Amino acid sequence: MSYVDGFVIPVPKKNLAAYLRMARMGEKAWRKHGALDYKECIGDDLKTKWGTPFSKLLRLKPYETVIFSYIVFKSKAHRDRVNAIVMKEMEEMSGSKDMPFEMKRMSYGGFEVSVG
Secondary structure, eight states, rough: OOOOEEEEEEEEEGGHHHHHHHHHHHHHHHHHHTSSEEEEEEOOOOSSSOOOOOOHHOOOOEEEEEEEEEEEEESSSHHHHHHHHHHHHHHSSSSSSOOSSSSSGGGEEEEEEEOO
């Protein structure tokens, strides 16, 4: 079964272009090292009539939007190998470590695929 890393990130709308530049670099790195799929999705229909909307869950501010992203791997072991390589490459890259969002507000988890 495949394995998925999932992320939900509140991003200030003014930083969206910077976030997407960073995300495109991330996609190249993860795919280069074997990720099967990589998606970055920008919140669009966030005023749901049922469940807990992301805006409430994240305590979204009026000037923010939600990014829902995921990376698909062959297995958890494959994810661990790929992530180790990508993280090492990112640490070796020079440049600013400023993120276009607050890292402490990002939600992340690894998931076993059970349907699909």
